[in-house]
Amino acid sequence: MNEVLEFLLNNPTFYIATMDGDQPRVRPFGAVMKYNDKLYFTTNNTKSVFEQLVANAKVEISTTSSKGEWIRLTGKAVFDSSTEAKSAMLESVPSLKKMYSLDDNIFEVFYLEDAVVTFNSFSSGPKTIRL
Numbered sequence: 001m002n003e004v005l006e007f008l009l010n011n012p013t014f015y016i017a018t019m020d021g022d023q024p025r026v027r028p029f030g031a032v033m034k035y036n037d038k039l040y041f042t043t044n045n046t047k048s049v050f051e052q053l054v055a056n057a058k059v060e061i062s063t064t065s066s067k068g069e070w071i072r073l074t075g076k077a078v079f080d081s082s083t084e085a086k087s088a089m090l091e092s093v094p095s096l097k098k099m100y101s102l103d104d105n106i107f108e109v110f111y112l113e114d115a116v117v118t119f120n121s122f123s124s125g126p127k128t129i130r131l
Contacts, residue, residue, distance in 0.1 A: 001131050004117050005039060007063070007071055008032045014063035016041070018052035025052060029061075033092035035085055038111035039073075039131070042089050042096065045108050053077040053110065068122040075112030075131075085109050 008014055009032065017026045027049060031042045041061075043050050053059065057076040064070035080086075083102055089109050090096050100107035115131040 001034060001037065001039065003119075003129075004071065004073060004131065005032065005034050007065070007069075007119075008039075008061075011063040011065050014061055016049065017060045017062075018049055019056045019058070020048065020052050025049070031089065031093040031096060033089055035088045035092075035111070039115065040080070040085065040089060040109050040111045041077075042093075042100075042107070042109050044100065044106040046106055050108060053079075059112070070120050071117055072120070073112070073115060073117045075115035077110045078113045079108055079110045081108075
């Protein structure tokens with residue numbers, strides 16, 4: 001898991017794909033943390049990505065490095081409404097405090113359940129890890 005977190009932090013714009021009915025939707029994200037041995041991400045409940053994750057929790061995340069390496073991370077989004085998880089995200093990614101607070105009623109955090117990551121490179125074969 002640390003290898004995945006490090007890759008995401010070193011390549012801070014990553015893309016999250018969800019499904020909107022039968023239409024894939026992809027958008028950039030940038031906030032990630034490790035909390036309780038899980039990878040956590042954030043959004044807010046006024047965005048379409050939140051509605052899509054509630055309707056279909058399957059998600060795929062991808063990003064690439066300047067070295068020609070990339071990851072594909074899949075799993076099921078599980079929302080965590082605990083104050084502790086939200087507080088940890090705000091502390092881990094301080095820039096989020098400009099947009100969210102613990103009591104704003106829109107700030108959401110989620111982790112990936114049944115997560116699998118595949119590391120890919122143009123110079124070597126894929127490496128798959130179950131998180």
